[in-house]
Amino acid sequence: MSSIKKVQITFDCEEPLLVARFWAEALGYVIPEPPEGFASWEEFDGARPADFRGPAWGACADPTGEGPRLYFQRVPEGKVVKNRVHLDVRAGTGLVGEERLAALEAEAVRLIALGAVRGQLLLADGVNESCQNMQDLEGNEFCLD
Template identity: 70%
Template sequence: MSTIRQIQVTFDCAEPERVARFWCEVLGYVVPDPPEGFASWEEYGRTLPSEDRGSWFACADPSGVGPRLFFQRVPEGKVVKNRVHLDVRVGTGLVGAERLAALEAECARLVALGAVRERLLPADEDNESCIVMRDVEGNEFCLD
């Protein structure tokens, strides 16, 4: 029996490159090199049928540790809450006011990139604080 060690997280979206570049900024990810023989993704895109141009984009963890993120264009818009979301772990190991300050600082950075702050979920008996946010196309994620 084999064990899978790598995953890819796929986002349905209207503008794959825009959403991918947002997540590159959030996570410190990079856009992979274009296919061999092409100087840029734009050059590669010109070889595709017009209906396929801009239909997907990807980004990857430069260290190779985190999952690859893949963004694919779909015709329908987002209409309901995500069933799966990313937790961006900026407050790991922090508690109380120190954790909240780290979350708020990262929230401010991401809002400047086009994210939307939804709400603060304050700490309770079981969980530390986190901030619920939306990316540039409305996909929910948490600063945790």
């Protein structure tokens, strides 16, 4: 029997630190401390050679160590198609009907204030419960479920 492995979920993006900070706030995650000797990631970046300035990556992690680490890497091309993998943010777990819709709406409003964009609301259909499609700061799709 194989052992359970921890996973990291990686996002390609244009502004890694900006997107990492969005997801840290959205999920209650934390941004790791900068390398020793630096007070901030911006200070660390400023100390790098000019050709390498601008954050090439960012990350955030579950402070309890339970959830996966999210890693954001800068890539030159923009997003052009739908995600093949997306996150489901479990905002309405165990709730049904109007109570679930209210929980999804409250979370959508909170995330919109952080820069997310609301997508289509999919209403319960007798098989699946309601969920709210969303996009992060760079258009990566995710669901409030």
